[in-house]
Amino acid sequence: MTIQFKKGVLELCVLALLDSRDRYGYEIAASLTKGIDISDGTVYPVLRRLQQDDYLTSYLCESQGGAPRKYYTLTPKGKEFLSLLVEEWRRFSAQVDTIIHGGEESE
């Protein structure tokens, strides 16, 4: 369960970051690793999978440094999937909260 779970949460986080605006890989990795204890590299397989599943598309855009950067953007399908994941996450964490509080009461 844990691998699937972690994958799912990472997908959710990546999609959520892209919901506010388009970002490039390094940016996404930096935002994620600030809060979650994963290595930067973990982000790229997730991005790739999401792109293959048509939740994201990418485009190249010139950066100040000169070299083009690959920006990722959500597709309509990706937005739909994100709202589904968010809903699922809310329900799941609410259930966990209930269990945690229930456990505290009984002790």
Place this chain on the structure above:
Amino acid sequence: MNKDQFLATLNEALSPLSRSEREDILSDYIEHFRAGQENGKTQEEVAEGLGDPSELARAYIEELAGAKESGRDTAAQANPAQSGTPSSQAVQVPPLRPYAPAGTAQGAPASQEKPQGSQALGIVLVVLFNFFLGAWLLLSLACAVIALWAVPISLFAGGLAVMVGAIVSFSGMLPLIFSLLGISLMALSGLAGIGMYYVSYYFIRFIAIYIKFCAKLCREGI
């Protein structure tokens, strides 16, 4: 590890994939190194932040090998919550990718999702093992534990009998001596009783664990 070492290790570990796939993946990391260095990091720092390249490669390879399954998972999860649009679910299943060799990532998908067949196998094995060996072994062990309870019981009865017998039939110093003997036998029976209590306790716990294990095998397969 510097940039070149990182990329070389990653490239090596990605060798089951096609060349264009590999180049595509590596380009993401090359860009990451560039962005990291623009942010004032050294190659080594970026490489360290990225993590173990062979570990990362495994994610890609498992991904491709398990792409079909994970697609089905997503669709299954989406089902209860999603309102309508069955067509969009159908698209979620990515096409089978021919270049993912079946052998490379056998471990991962198998541990994540058990096929139906292995569950049936689990039930058959549990039933067969218990019918021919497991249940009989446990039964005889249970008999042995019950039989061992005879030790404290008989020690207690013996001690009591020695004491009462001596008091009833002898006079003088003898009842006192035999009483002491009887009491020490009863004390010994107490110790044996405590020992047997623990033996029984752990035996019952062992049986509980064993039953749970069997149930788990039946439920989740081998």
